[in-house]
Amino acid sequence: MKKLHILQTPVRFNPYIGGVENHVYYLSKELIKLGHDASVICANEPKDKRLSIEGIKVKRLNYLLKITNTNITLGFPWSLLNTKFDIIHTHMPTPWSADISILMGKLMKKKSVITIHNDIDKTSFLSKIITEIYLHTIFLLSLSIVDRIIIVNEEWEKSFLNTGSILKRYKNKISTLPNGVNNEFFKPLNIQKQKDSVLFVSILDKHHKFKGLDYLLEAIKLVKESIPDVKLIIIGEGKLRTKYEDLSKKLGISENVNFLGGKKQKDLIKLYNMASVFILPSTEIEGFGIVAIEAMACKTPVIATDIVGVAKEIKRNNCGIIVKPKNSSSLAEAIVMILKNPKSAGRMGGNGRRLVEEKYDWQRITKNIENIYKEITK
Secondary structure: OOOOEEEEEOOOOOOOOOHHHHHHHHHHHHHHHOOOEEEEEEEOOOOOOOOEEOOEEEEEEOOOEEEOOEEEOOOHHHHHHOOOOOEEEEEEOOOOHHHHHHHHHHHOOOEEEEEEOOOOOOOOHHHHHHHHHHHOOHHHHHHHHOOEEEEOOOOHHHHOOOOHHHHHHHHHHEEEOOOOEOOOOOOOOOOOOOOOEEEEEOOOOHHHHHHOHHHHHHHHHHHOOOOOOOEEEEEOOOOOHHHHHHHHHHHOOHHHEEEEEOOOHHHHHHHHHHOOEEEEOOOOOEOOOHHHHHHHHOOOOEEEEOOEOOHHHHHHOOOEEEEOOOOHHHHHHHHHHHHOOHHHHHHHHHHHHHHHHHHOEHHHHHHHHHHHHHHHOO
């Protein structure tokens, strides 16, 4: 295949840690290994002066404000006009950067791809009205002119309650490809499991409240009744950290909960390996659940709610336990079951590692994405 210049436009990028940001980082690295050029245009959050990260060219733009966790970068269209690329690959669910990327790609007569990582939904009444208007106008226009749509959730037709019916109109453009994990980086280490330890990883802000930490804290209170020394390790930083710390005290479990703040990925690997079990108790549609895959790559069993994108695979391959969302008692029962049965937990961990190697390897996924690029540039 001829060398291509792939421009990706996530709303933010490394060193910002998030599912989309990690997706773009690993995809770009693998594209470079395949002989392509990879570059990123994003908002300058957090502030970073680096122009290149491991061969990925990065242009960071100042932003005016943030609306529903989307940085509004007024210089974005002009920056695209002054960037050479063959394919523009953008990502949702963050409007502005995604829609502008597709529109500018069309105006510049370049091919475009959008990866949809999650459904689009808002909780407040006004936000829901604005979202509905957006979905049936700008979003619809973007889908009509983009060359290819990639969705990371295999169950999107059932689980994407807001965008599913709109996306079905463009099934001829849709390819379903999961997120990946670098299984040479996230791997089992020769580290002993910390007895009765539970790991949770997320940004602790209002935009990630759906990760369900409040329900997990309530579950830990119940687990403590039968496992007094249970230890919940929370990785992540954000404006809601104090609220969760206060809730821990209110529930009488502050001695069982450690808030470790944000961690670099090299530190995360050790924490994944040390944990007895990893928890992803999402309360709203989780398009994929990359942190669950990272934990599985480290041979750690996973407990997740049934609305997490990879829940069906976790259950089908016996990599952990799947529970209903917003149910602290069911969550507690699952935690106790795994903590009290280390042999079964070990088998689940091994199954998880095998599944990651077979299905979620970034090299394999990148080759599939490269084939999409090849098809649209014929």
